[in-house]
Amino acid sequence: MxxxxxxxxxxxxxxxxxxxxxxxxxxADHKAVFATVESVDLLTARTRIGGTIVDLLVDEGDMVAAGDVLALVVNEQMAPQIASATSQAVAVQAELAQSREDLERAIDLFARGIIAQARLDQAQTAVAVLEGRLASANQSRDVLVQQEREGEVLAPGAGRVLDVQSPKGSVMLPGEPVAVIASDDYLLRLNLPERHARTIAKGDEIAVAGAALGGDVASTGVIRQVYPQISNGRVVADAVVEGLGSFFVGERVRVHVTVDTRExxxxxxxxxxxxxxxxxxxxxxxxxxxxxxxxxxxxxxxxxxxxxxxxxxxxxxxx
Missing domain, CATH: 2.40.420.20 (conserved putative lor/sdh protein from methanococcus maripaludis s2 fold)
Incomplete structure (x- = not known):
């Protein structure tokens, strides 16, 4: 063998x-940088009328839908104005009822030849004028009622409440912010040294150190936008990464970005x-x-x- x-x-x-x-x-040369979890849009819920916040219905961290009532602003001057407008409308309506009765009598008397055409025309004119006054009074009251309804501060979009800027009891002017809402769409915002501004572009892939965020976060992402303005020597870029919706806005995570290639x-x-x-x-x-x-x-x-x-x-x- x-x-x-x-x-x-x-x-x-x-x-x-x-x-x-x-x-x-x-x-490819990779650079490790810190990125922060950010919302694509920050929405501000603002007051539409001036007054006092008498009821606050949300707190930081609450999820809201578009159109939800976040707070109620009451202007104490609105109730007396509405009552006054209602009283004026009622008074005009009583005058109109009396004028219509006078018009019916005038029509009957004119038909029997007792009064002249001019008296009938005056009665008809009085009814038309009072009908116009009643419509104007009702519209003025409707405007005041609508302004009172606008005391409801509505959520401009769906998302999570990040900050309640005006507590209950605050005196507000029209247009002042009540709450800031993060839309339910999140991304990673990168801050890179300006020397890398021309080496990154839309569509580049990034690697995410997702261990700190958990297993639901994708290990890679794609740059969706590079902002053209450089501030304090930093260029800002946004990257889309799946699975960021359940994390804190502003949370930091380490990512690796391709900044150059070499032989x-x-x-x-x-x-x-x-x-x-x-x-x-x-x-x-x-x-x-x-x-x-x-x-x-x-x-x-x-x-x-x-x-x-x-x-x-x-x-x-x-x-």
Whole structure:
């Protein structure tokens, strides 16, 4: 059996080691930055009339739908004005009822030839004038009633209440804010140094360190907008990431953004051996094979980056 094994090895010939030619490849440089969870839109619920907040129906953290009543503002001057307008309408309506009776008598008397046409025309005119006054009084009262109804502060959209800016009992002017609502659509807002402003663009992918946020957050996201204004040496960009809806607005998370690409030498990991704390590769030269020391960098999908020790065109063989 030993002779048979030797014969098979002799017939098979020498085992050829696999080789690898050193070339350069483009890799992306990633920068770790902090991003904050932000709402796409911040909505402000404002008063429509002046008055005093007599009832506050929401608190920070509450979810609201569009049109929900958040607070009730009462103007104490509205009730007397409505009562006065109602009284005026009632008085005009009584005068109108009397004028209509006078008109009916005038019509009867004119038909019997007792009064002239001018008296009938006066009665008809008096009824028309009072009908106009009654319509005007009712409309004035309706305006006051509508203004009183506008004391309800309504949610401008659906979302979560971030801040209640006016507590119960506050005296408000028309247009003053009562509550700030974050719309139910969230994103990550990135702040990058201005030197990276021209290296990031809409559609770029980011990696999210989602361990701090939980498993429901996607591990990657996409930049949806890069803002053109640079402020305090920072450029701002927004990224869409699935699963951010249940987190605090303003919560910080670490993300990795591709800011540049560069040419590097990447070699397969199985071509590297480590001895005495140093990394070696086997180089095929005209004089034969020899081991050289290399300085390795980051791991990539294609292998490991070789920072020094190799040049383009070198031929490596597996040890």
């Amino acid at each position: 030993y002779k048979t094994l030797l014969l098979s090895l002799f017939l098979a010939g020498p085992v050829m080691a696999q080789s690898f030619e050193v070339t350069t490849t483009l890799v 590097v030498i990447v070699i397969p990991r199985n071509y590297v051996t480590t001895r005495f704390g140093n990394d070696f590769v086997t180089l095929e030269t005209e004089e034969g094979r020899r081991d050289i020391v290399v300085l390795l960098g980051d791991e990539t999908a294609a292998g490991v980056e070789a920072l020094s020790g190799l040049s383009v065109g070198d031929m490596l063989v597996q040890p």
